[in-house]
Amino acid sequence: MQQAEMLLQYYAAMHRHFGPSHWWPGETPFEVAVGAVLTQNTAWRNVEKAMGLLRQANALSPLVMHELSLPELEACLLPSGFYRMKAQRLRALLAFFARVAGQASPPNDPSLAFLRHLETETLRPMLLEINGIGPETADCILLYALQRPVFVVDAYTRRMCSRHGVVPPKINYHELQAFFSDVLPQETALFNEYHALIVRTGKEFCAKSKPRCKECPLGGFLERAVE
């Protein structure tokens, strides 16, 4: 089977099983970007608690969050774990927004429209220069907040693909991303849903130990090699 056909069949099988994912939760692009930082090293339910506190503080807008004192911001982030580090990361993201907008403070624009003029090839390296924003977080912001056709990969993607024998277990982020994005149609909606389905499959079936392959929607593809 050709690689693109195989990946589209994986997608179809997961989509048949789970149905649409409606990712990423968040009312505005800014909320999505904040969620992408807060979800580092924690479960989504903890992110939701922190987002709830930020909402109560009316701080889900770049300028208002920028105006919070550090202790106020940290108090909102407490449920998400690593709250001191995440407060610094959000502040670095806000400082980046201010720089891009050419202002001392980030624009009070939760739609992040001030980033739209930047091509993805320009914006991605800029995001990666921000302290604490790695490839997965940068790509989540590009795909889910800014609707750019950027394929996101993560530990679930690596585990699933290596267990199926289609990539080496130690493949790096960029190579694994290229494994998908070099052959799939460059469609934001497809990339959005594909990553969400992999995460759902990983959580429900493809645990680190004792994967439940017999019940998994991808069970029928095990051991099929790419031609």
Ligand code: SF4
């Ligand atoms: S649980 Fe098994 S079939 Fe499902 S993705 Fe993991 S390795 Fe593949």
